[in-house]
Structure formats: C-alpha cells, structure tokens
Amino acid sequence: xxxxxxxxxxxxxxxxxxxxxxxxxxxLMEGEGCFSDTDVVRYGKVTSLDEIVWDRKSDYSLKxxxxxxxxxxxxxxxxxxTVPEGPQKDILIFLRxxxxxxxxxxxxxxxKNGYEDFYYARVRKRVKFILMGCKTSCASGFCVxxxxxxxxxxxxxxxxxxxxxxxxxxxxxxxxxxxxxxGKEIEVTPDYVTENVEKVNLPKNLSNKxxxxxxxxxxxxxxxxxxxxxxxxxxxxxxxxxDIFYKENAKVGERRRVWASCQVDGYTDMAGGHxxxxxxxxxxxxxxxxxxxxxxxxxxxxxxxxxGRCDDICPEYISFSNCVNRLTKEEAEHEK
Amino acid sequence: MGMDINTKxxxxxxxxxxxxxxxxxSRIRVPGGYLDAKILGMVQEIAETYGNGYVHLTTxxxxxxxxxxxxxxxxxxxxxxxxxxxxxxxxTDPNTGYPASGTRNISACIGNNVCPFANYNTxxxxxxxxxxxxxxxxxxxIACTGCSxxxxxxxxxxxxxxxxxxxxxxxxRCVNCQAxxxxxxxxxxxxxxxENYKIVRDEEKCIGCGVCITKCPTRALTRSKxxxxxxxxxxxxxKKNPRLGEDFLVWADEDNIVKIICNTYRFVEKYIxxxxxxxxEHVGYIIDRVGFEEYKxxxxxxxxxxxxxIVKECVxxxxxxxx
Ligand code: HEM
Ligand code: SF4
Ligand code: SF4
Ligand code: SF4
Ligand code: SF4
Ligand code: SF4
Numbered sequence: 001x002x003x004x005x006x007x008x009x010x011x012x013x014x015x016x017x018x019x020x021x022x023x024x025x026x027x028l029m030e031g032e033g034c035f036s037d038t039d040v041v042r043y044g045k046v047t048s049l050d051e052i053v054w055d056r057k058s059d060y061s062l063k064x065x066x067x068x069x070x071x072x073x074x075x076x077x078x079x080x081x082t083v084p085e086g087p088q089k090d091i092l093i094f095l096r097x098x099x100x101x102x103x104x105x106x107x108x109x110x111x112k113n114g115y116e117d118f119y120y121a122r123v124r125k126r127v128k129f130i131l132m133g134c135k136t137s138c139a140s141g142f143c144v145x146x147x148x149x150x151x152x153x154x155x156x157x158x159x160x161x162x163x164x165x166x167x168x169x170x171x172x173x174x175x176x177x178x179x180x181x182x183g184k185e186i187e188v189t190p191d192y193v194t195e196n197v198e199k200v201n202l203p204k205n206l207s208n209k210x211x212x213x214x215x216x217x218x219x220x221x222x223x224x225x226x227x228x229x230x231x232x233x234x235x236x237x238x239x240x241x242x243d244i245f246y247k248e249n250a251k252v253g254e255r256r257r258v259w260a261s262c263q264v265d266g267y268t269d270m271a272g273g274h275x276x277x278x279x280x281x282x283x284x285x286x287x288x289x290x291x292x293x294x295x296x297x298x299x300x301x302x303x304x305x306x307x308g309r310c311d312d313i314c315p316e317y318i319s320f321s322n323c324v325n326r327l328t329k330e331e332a333e334h335e336k
Numbered sequence: 337m338g339m340d341i342n343t344k345x346x347x348x349x350x351x352x353x354x355x356x357x358x359x360x361x362s363r364i365r366v367p368g369g370y371l372d373a374k375i376l377g378m379v380q381e382i383a384e385t386y387g388n389g390y391v392h393l394t395t396x397x398x399x400x401x402x403x404x405x406x407x408x409x410x411x412x413x414x415x416x417x418x419x420x421x422x423x424x425x426x427x428t429d430p431n432t433g434y435p436a437s438g439t440r441n442i443s444a445c446i447g448n449n450v451c452p453f454a455n456y457n458t459x460x461x462x463x464x465x466x467x468x469x470x471x472x473x474x475x476x477x478i479a480c481t482g483c484s485x486x487x488x489x490x491x492x493x494x495x496x497x498x499x500x501x502x503x504x505x506x507x508x509r510c511v512n513c514q515a516x517x518x519x520x521x522x523x524x525x526x527x528x529x530x531e532n533y534k535i536v537r538d539e540e541k542c543i544g545c546g547v548c549i550t551k552c553p554t555r556a557l558t559r560s561k562x563x564x565x566x567x568x569x570x571x572x573x574x575k576k577n578p579r580l581g582e583d584f585l586v587w588a589d590e591d592n593i594v595k596i597i598c599n600t601y602r603f604v605e606k607y608i609x610x611x612x613x614x615x616x617e618h619v620g621y622i623i624d625r626v627g628f629e630e631y632k633x634x635x636x637x638x639x640x641x642x643x644x645x646i647v648k649e650c651v652x653x654x655x656x657x658x659x
Contacts, residue, residue, distance in 0.1 A: 032558040034550050036448040036455050036482075036501070042555065060555070069509050069554065227513055228553040242512070242533045258533070259511045259554075 001177065002188030003169045007049075007160070009182040010167035014049050016179040017092060021128070024065045025094035026058035027051060034315075043093075049160055049167070052094055057138045061234030061309060062095045066106060066123055067259075071239075073119065075254045086122035094130045094158070097192060098143045098307040100151035102234035103129065105295075105303055109237045119257075128155040128173055133191030140308030142198040142321055148305040150192045157190045198311075200321045202292050202302060203328040205335075211285065215326055220281020222316045227261030229287070229310035229320065235303050238262060262287050284318075292324055341406055344614065348473065350434035351409055352400070362387070362401040362412050364419060365434065365441035365470075368462030368480070369397030370449070375419050382415050396441045396477075409433075424463065426470050436471030438615070444480040445488035447499075454482025455499030455546050456563045461590065468594055474604050475616050477572075478597065484524070484545040484566075491581040494619050495597055496568035500544030500587065502560035502644075507534050509556035516548035516557055523547045544587070567593050570620035570653060577624075579655020584635075586646040596635045603634035620653075 005013065017023060027044040031037065041053045042060040074081040095103075110120035131154035134143075143149040155173035160166075170188040171177045203210075230236040240260040245253040260267055263283050268276035277283050295303035310320045343353050352361040364379065379399050383391050388403025404412060413433035420427055420434070428435040442465050445451070447458025458480040465478055478495040481488035490496025516535060517528045527541035528548060535557075544564055549557045564587045571581025585593070600619060607626050609617050623631045628651050641647065 029555070029558075031561060032555055034552075034555075035452050036499075036546070036559060037457065040555055069511060070507070226515055226551070226553045227511070231511070231554050244532045247532065256533075261511070261513070261553075264513045 001171060002186050003171065003180065003183040004186045004188075005167045005169065005183040007165050007167055010158075010160075010169070011049055012181065013179050015047075017176065018047055020090060020179075021092040022087070022089045023047070023092045023094070024062070025052040026056075028053050046094075049158075052132075054132065054160055057096065057141070057307070057309070057312075059309065059313060060232050061102065061307065062093055062099050063102070063106065063234050063236075065091065065093055066103070066127065067110075067120060067237070067239075069259050071119055071257050073255045073257060076252065078251050086119075087126055090126045090128070091123070092128050092130055094132050096132050096134055096307075097151040097190075098141060098146075098148045098305040099234050100129055100131060100154060101143075101146075101148035101305045102307070104153075105235040105305070106237060108299055128176065129153075130155065131157040131190055133157065133159050134193045135191045137193040137196040138308060139197060140311040140321070142196050142200040142306040142308060144194060144196050144306075145198075145200040145202075146302065146304060146306035148307075149194065149196075150190075154190075157188065159188075159191065196306075198306075198308065198321050200306065200324050201328045202324065203331045206289075206293060206327070206331060210289075210327065210331075213285075213327070213330065215323065215330075216281035216285040217279075218281075219284050219318055219323060220279050222318055223263065223280040223284055224316055225263050225265060225280050225283065226315065227264040228313045228315065229318075230261035230263060231259060232309040232313045234307060234309070235291070235305060236261070238267075240267075262290075284323075288320065288323055288327070291320070339406065346406070346409070347614075348435075348437055349409070349413070349432075350437045351404075351406070353406075354402075358406055360404055360406050360409075361392075362404050362409075362416070363394070363434075363437065364399040364401070364416065365396075365425065365466075366398050366423060367425075367442045367466035368444040368447075368459030370444070370459035370462070372422055375422060378415070378419050382412060386412050386415075394441075397443045398441045424467070426467060428471070434471070436473050438473035439469050439471070439476045440478075442466045442469075442478045442480065443488060445482050445486075447480070447482040451482055451487075452550060453485055453546065455501045455544075455559070456482060456565075458482050458488070458499070461497065464590075465594060465597065468598060469601065472601060473615055474601060474608070475618055476597075476601070484543050491568050491571045492573055493571050493581060494569065495593075495600075496566075496571060496581045497593060498566040498568065500564040500566055501546040501549065502544060502562070502564055502587070503537060503542070503546070503548055504558045504560055505535060505537070506556050506558070509554045510534060511554055511556070513553060515551040515553060519547045519551035563590065564588065565590065565593055567596065569651065570623060572618060572620050574618070576621070576659035577655050577657050579620075579653045582648070582651045582653055584648055584651055585641070586648075587642070588645045589642055592639050592641055592645075595639050599635050599637050599639070600631075602637075603631060606634070 024043050025046045026041050029040045033040045041058045074083045110117040156176050157170040159168045168188045238260040239257040242256045291304040292302050350363045383401045386404045386408045387401045390402045392400040442462040444458035444462040448454035462480045477493045479488045479490040479493040480497045481490045482499045512533045520528045524545050524547045527538040567585040568581035569584045
C-alpha cells in the first residue's frame with residue numbers, strides 16, 4: 001500500500017524498523033576512498049534516513065551484507081568444532097532495482113544450485129528488501145539493456161522527496177506495514193528508469209572461435225588484475241578457503257571463506273602448482289563470458305545486472321559494457 | 337639625469353637589479369604554485385607593457401618578469417596589486433608591491449588536487465604557511481610535498497613538509513590479494529607481510545606513503561582521518577656545504593609544524609650573525625654554528641606534539657663540504 005509521510009513521520013517509522021531490524025544502506029564513508037580526501041559509498045548500518053546516500057549509486061554493492069567478505073565457517077580445537085552464530089537480528093537492506101535483481105543471482109548460486117548454502121541461507125532468511133528508486137539513470141549503468149531496471153519483488157519502496165520534507169513509501173510486507181503510524185494513503189509507484197546512457201547488446205551465438213578474439217589480449221594487456229571489478233560487482237559469488245592455525249597455539253584455529261576474484265593471481269592455482277588461466281586476457285575473457293554468456297546457458301538469464309560498478313571502479317578504465325558491445329558487433333560482422 | 341635608486345629597498349620590494357644598467361626584473365610569488373589562470377593574463381600584460389615580453393618561471397614557482405625599466409617600479413607595483421590580492425599575499429600598504437623578499441615563496445608539488453599519491457592538499461598548506469611567515473626579510477626556504485616521492489624536492493629546503501598517512505587496516509574487508517604487499521615492495525619500502533592470510537605492517541619501517549591504500553581493491557586499507565607529516569630540516573644547495581634535509585619530526589601534525597617554523601624565525605632573530613650581509617645568513621648555517629641542541633630548544637618552545645610523533649633526539653647532516 002502507498003503512503004505519503006512527513007519526514008518526521010517517516011523517521012519515526014524508520015526508528016521503529018531500527019528497533020526490530022539491523023538496517024543496512026549505502027553510506028558515505030568519509031575519507032575512505034582510494035585517494036586522499038576522497039570518499040567511498042558502501043554498505044553499512046544506518047540509524048536514520050539522512051544517513052543513507054540517495055543521490056549516488058554505491059561504489060561497492062549490497063553483496064557484502066548477504067555474503068561476508070570474511071566468513072568464519074567454524075572454529076576448531078583439538079577435538080571440537082564450533083560454528084559461529086548467525087545474525088541475531090532481522091535485516092533490512094536498502095537497495096536499487098539492479099541490486100535487487102542481483103539478489104536473484106546470488107540466491108541462484110547459494111540456494112538453488114544443488115545444495116542450499118547454510119551460511120548464506122541463515123542470513124538471507126532474515127532479510128527484507130527496501131527499494132530505492134532511480135529518478136534518472138546513473139552514468140555507467142545499463143539496467144534497461146539487462147532488463148533489471150524494474151525490480152518489483154521488494155518488501156517496501158521508500159523515496160525521500162527532493163525537498164527533504166516528504167517521504168513516499170509503498171509497503172507491501174505485512175510486518176513492515178505494522179509499523180506505519182500516520183501518513184496519508186496514496187498511490188505510490190517506484191521511480192524506474194526506462195533509458196540509460198549506456199546501452200549494451202549481448203552476443204547470442206558466440207563460438208569457440210571467440211577464444212581467439214584479439215580483444216582479450218588487448219584488454220588483458222591493460223588489466224592489472226586488481227580484482228576491483230569483481231569485488232564491487234553485486235553478482236560475483238566466488239570465494240576461496242583459508243585455514244588459520246592460531247600463532248599462540250597451532251592446534252586451535254578457524255576455517256574461513258573469503259571473497260575471491262577470477263582476475264587476481266591465485267584464483268585458478270591448483271595443488272601441484274598448475275594454473276589454468278595465466279594471462280589477464282584469459283581471465284578477462286572468463287569473467288566477461290561468465291557474466292553475459294555461460295551463466296545464462298545454465299540458468300536461463302544473464303548473470304550481469306548492468307549496474308556499471310565494474311566500469312566505474314576499474315583503475316585502468318577498462319569498460320565491461322564497451323567490451324561486450326564490441327563482442328556483439330564483431331559477431332554480427334562475422335555473420336554477414 | 338643620473339639614476340638614484342636604493343637597491344636594498346628595491347630588492348626588498350621583490351625587484352631585481354639585472355646585469356644591464358637601468359633594467360631589472362619583477363618577481364611574483366605564487367604560494368603553492370597554485371593560481372587562478374586569470375593571473376597569467378595579468379602577468380602577460382605587465383610583461384608586454386613594462387618588460388621585454390618574456391617571463392621566467394622561477395625554480396620556486398613564481399614569475400620573474402624580465403626587462404623592466406627600474407623607473408617603472410611604482411607603476412608595476414600598481415599593476416601587481418590585483419595579483420597580490422588574488423593570491424592573498426600579506427601586504428603592508430596597498431599598491432606598493434611586495435613588502436619583503438627574504439622569506440621565499442612557499443613552493444609545493446601539485447598535491448592532492450590532482451596527484452593520486454598525494455596525502456594532502458599541498459597548495460592549501462603552502463598558503464597557510466605563507467600567511468604565517470610572510471612578509472619577513474629573513475632568508476627562509478620552505479616547501480610542501482604530497483608524499484614521500486618528494487616531487488617538490490623539499491629535502492633541499494630549510495623546511496620540507498612531506499605528507500604521510502597512517503594506514504588503517506580492517507582485516508574483515510581483507511581478501512588477501514596482496515596488492516598492498518606487492519605495492520609496498522615495488523614502489524616503497526617493503527614494510528608489509530602476510531601472516532595467517534592477513535596483513536602485518538612493520539611500524540618501524542613504514543614511511544606512511546599511502547601506496548598500499550591506493551592499491552587495496554576492497555577498502556580494507558584506508559587513510560587515517562588525521563593527516564600526518566614528516567618535517568625535514570635544513571637541507572640546502574649553494575656554495576659552502578650543500579646537503580639534504582634530515583628528518584626532525586615524523587608523524588607530526590600541521591599545527592605544530594607551523595609553530596616550529598614560526599619559532600625558528602625567533603631563533604634566527606636571536607642568533608643571526610650581526611655581520612651577515614643584508615641579514616642573509618641561512619638558518620642551517622646558524623644551527624651549524626649554535627648547535628642543534630640549542631635550536632631544538634627554541635624550535636619546540638610551546639609545542640605539544642602528538643603522542644605518536646617521533647622527534648629525532650639529534651640530527652646529523654652530511655652533504656658536500658667546499659668550505
Ligand atoms: C583424470 C583425473 C582427474 C581430473 C580430471 C581432475 C580434475 C580436477 C579439477 C578440474 C580440479 C579443480 C576443481 C576446482 O578447483 O574447481 C581438481 C582439483 C583437485 N584434484 Fe583432481 N582431478 C583428477 C584426479 C585427481 C586425483 C587422482 C587426485 C588425488 C590423488 C586429485 C586431487 C585433487 C585435489 C586435491 C584437488 C584440489 C586442488 C586445489 O584446489 O588446490 N585429482 N581436480
Ligand atoms: S559485471 Fe559489472 S555491470 Fe554487471 S553486475 Fe557486475 S559490476 Fe554490475
Ligand atoms: S578492475 Fe580493471 S584492472 Fe582491475 S581486474 Fe578488473 S578489469 Fe582488471
Ligand atoms: S610528491 Fe607525491 S604527491 Fe607530490 S606530485 Fe609527487 S607523487 Fe604526487
Ligand atoms: S604506507 Fe607504509 S605500509 Fe603502506 S606502502 Fe607506504 S610504507 Fe608500505
Ligand atoms: S590490498 Fe587490501 S584486500 Fe588485498 S591483501 Fe592488502 S589489505 Fe587485503
């Protein structure tokens with residue numbers, strides 16, 4: 001149901017949500033950007049609507065709330081293992097349309113792809129999603145091309161009016177609705193963009209010949225293998241394992257799973273020292289194909305949601321969207 | 337009619353006597369080397385109206401307008417007025433040009449307005465110091481550089497200010513990609529290592545350059561909220577004993593550095609040789625004469641350093657001796 005609240009009414013509702021939930025939203029981390037006197041927008045706990053960054057897409061995605069960068073799977077002593085407790089509180093996540101679509105991808109991998117992942121599932125089950133609309137398109141996103149511009153499976157939609165005086169909400173979830181006090185019932189439809197600056201066409205019939213495409217070498221020569229594109233991406237799901245033996249007593253320790261990046265050295269290293277994808281070009285090919293081709297073959301829809309974060313964060317100005325468009329163009333030319 | 341000019345006054349007024357009789361040059365100081373591009377047009381106008389149309393970009397980031405006639409100095413000072421005002425240079429009387437020239441322009445590298453390595457806004461600090469120390473006839477050279485790369489070559493100055501940051505590490509965000517370790521090893525001093533998949537920083541070795549922070553892809557490493565500086569002292573070029581400045585304070589703060597510089601002016605007032613020609617005895621040579629211990633007492637007067645600031649007990653300089 002749709003509501004129009006005064007800012008004060010909305011803040012009161014937000015406060016009540018806060019007593020029930022840990023609320024995560026894009027937050028300005030002042031001075032924490034890469035360079036001196038630069039900020040970064042990433043997810044953190046918020047306690048008021050004003051703490052949320054509304055006017056700019058987060059640099060890092062909501063993924064880190066659902067999927068800890070470092071997740072301790074268990075602690076071990078000589079004869080026992082202990083699994084750490086999951087979250088103690090339910091969780092609300094403020095996010096944009098493309099990001100909500102990304103959650104579907106995360107669910108696909110961690111809940112539906114064979115086994116249900118215990119650690120992901122126990123967080124995921126506690127989460128409700130609050131959609132933040134997009135009045136205008138961000139500069140790098142191509143959600144319209146990817147069909148992720150209009151996510152409707154939200155639990156609530158919240159919009160703070162430009163004047164900062166009025167808040168609109170569409171609250172679908174019963175539990176969240178129970179916190180509503182005051183406000184005027186009106187029709188509220190989320191702000192969805194219908195056109196982006198970036199437009200991306202996916203290739204449809206790539207053959208194995210695309211392995212030899214010189215595009216990979218070209219981008220590979222530019223890529224420094226830093227992994228930013230993966231770490232910022234809401235749909236990258238890879239992790240690696242770390243067994244830690246505590247220094248003071250090596251019979252005690254923990255096993256962690258930690259985010260991994262297919263661009264960073266070590267990703268395809270195997271016992272015995274063999275490594276599958278040695279060059280950055282091969283790694284880039286793997287990443288791009290996974291995002292827009294291989295995942296789709298298996299699950300029926302592409303992995304990439306077109307948020308554009310990989311483009312924004314690449315220190316070498318490698319544009320994923322440009323790369324995909326080039327592939328498609330070349331494919332079309334070959335077919336002529 | 338013979339030219340009757342007080343050359344001492346002229347020099348103090350930031351003009352120069354040139355090798356050609358009756359012809360001089362006008363010097364414009366630009367703290368931090370940072371200026372509104374409009375000023376370039378004003379410099380051009382003066383150079384074309386009063387000079388020979390040529391301008392030298394000085395080694396200390398000022399302009400020197402060549403070929404001016406010494407009798408035009410008053411008019412030139414009028415023309416300099418908007419430049420002096422735009423650059424917010426301390427002045428005693430408007431339309432009389434620069435009130436001193438002994439303390440040189442505070443120079444700076446491009447700093448964090450542009451450079452990804454920089455740890456602070458060098459132009460801003462240069463301006464702040466300029467405001468504190470100028471005008472003064474004592475011969476001081478001060479420079480600010482954004483990071484340990486020292487593009488501003490501050491170790492060749494009486495005071496060199498090098499930007500530092502204290503890396504803040506959040507192990508919860510660290511994915512053990514080791515970009516920081518590789519960065520510190522190849523571009524800096526190899527102060528990082530991995531222990532149990534996490535990063536350990538050798539605090540003794542780390543120079544606070546911030547390279548690791550720029551390399552980190554996850555923001556596990558970030559800059560400290562506080563900005564830190566290294567203060568190097570008494571570097572110099574020149575005839576007798578050119579040498580690089582040595583570290584005096586490490587992990588110091590801006591306010592105390594400014595205080596120390598101001599204190600040093602008082603030290604020089606006290607100890608400068610009465611026979612120094614035109615009161616031009618470099619502070620480094622005064623310290624050589626008086627001793628570092630005595631200088632340190634004056635420099636640290638009223639200075640309450642941060643607990644993390646390292647003060648060098650004693651400072652020794654090397655360099656080449658020609659004297
Ligand atoms: C034809 C026989 C084999 C094939 C095709 C094969 C293939 C593979 C592949 C594809 C992986 C990588 C899995 C991944 O990381 O996603 C792997 C990992 C591994 N394989 Fe095999 N394997 C074979 C035989 C063996 C044998 C005989 C052993 C042990 C005696 C073995 C031990 C391992 C181990 C320990 C790993 C994990 C290595 C690591 O992650 O560092 N494999 N194998
Ligand atoms: S690949 Fe790039 S555009 Fe696609 S979801 Fe990931 S970060 Fe967003
Ligand atoms: S962010 Fe750019 S340079 Fe870094 S791994 Fe990704 S494509 Fe390569
Ligand atoms: S000294 Fe450091 S901050 Fe200044 S320009 Fe050089 S690299 Fe950049
Ligand atoms: S700040 Fe310290 S640890 Fe980081 S790169 Fe510089 S010297 Fe190395
Ligand atoms: S660069 Fe960042 S993420 Fe990578 S090992 Fe260093 S601190 Fe960890």
